[in-house]
Amino acid sequence: MAIFGLWIINKAGGLVYQRNFAEGLAPLTSNEYLVLAGTLHGIHAITSRISPAAGSSSGAQVIEGETFKMTIMLTATGTKFVLLTSLAETTADVILQKVYEAYSDAVMKNPFHTPEMPIRSEGFETRVTTVIGIGQS
Template sequence: MQFFGGSEISPSPPAPTASGNNAHMMYVFNRNGVCLLYREWNRPLHTLNAQQDHKLMFGLLFSLKSLTAKMDPTNAGKGNLGVPQLPGQGCSFHSFRTNTYKLSFMESPSGIKIILVTHPRTGDLRESLKYIYNLYVDYVAKNPLYTPGTSIRCELFNTNLDQYVRSIA
């Protein structure tokens, strides 16, 4: 069994369960906006090439975060729109829904952003994202051969992630 260095990031086969695979894709970004991991399970539509797609996704999250920080109706003392904010500072968001997908978002205190795109009818995934973050800590951050800031190529992480995402209802 190969533990480290598996470089294949190809889509995994469809879930064998009858409930079907709800998840479309997942992104992991670090605080500099580098896409550490992109995994795709079920994505019929590609509008852009991979790099542009990652950039657009990071841009969307970044701008939505500054929008929610500015809009926060419970806090009177907000800065200007787009003022730089540390992870955990200001009002953030945890998901948005369109008619075709639901995007769930989590940011760790170190600025790792985990994004999971699923079917629009999926429930609250905040706990699931925390679990995925734990997987990241266990299999990536604790991996001695992993250099922070480079793309994630840990086979154990990928297999565990696939397994877990398939189990999300």
């Protein structure tokens, strides 16, 4: 049971927020994170169109590997919240919902935040810390 990291991807596929919470992730440069986020954005766009069932699909929600799980939450505005957790973690959906709440409060209502730009808001950091816990960096 561990939460490794949180990403927030804007509707254009840019990584606007990234924070690690536990050891275990390979150390990446910020550029590599941007590339990963962009790739995930593309994959997500594809998965939302290949659904065999009729009607629109929300796209990939969980991507699982042998050692980790990636839970993706797509909001109505196209922003994606991604949580990297261990396989056993069961609270990912709840946490993402709470992070979304914190995002709407501390980011969207903050006059000093420019939409679609990287999030640098102290209030949001604090809220995320209370939801998930103290991370590194």
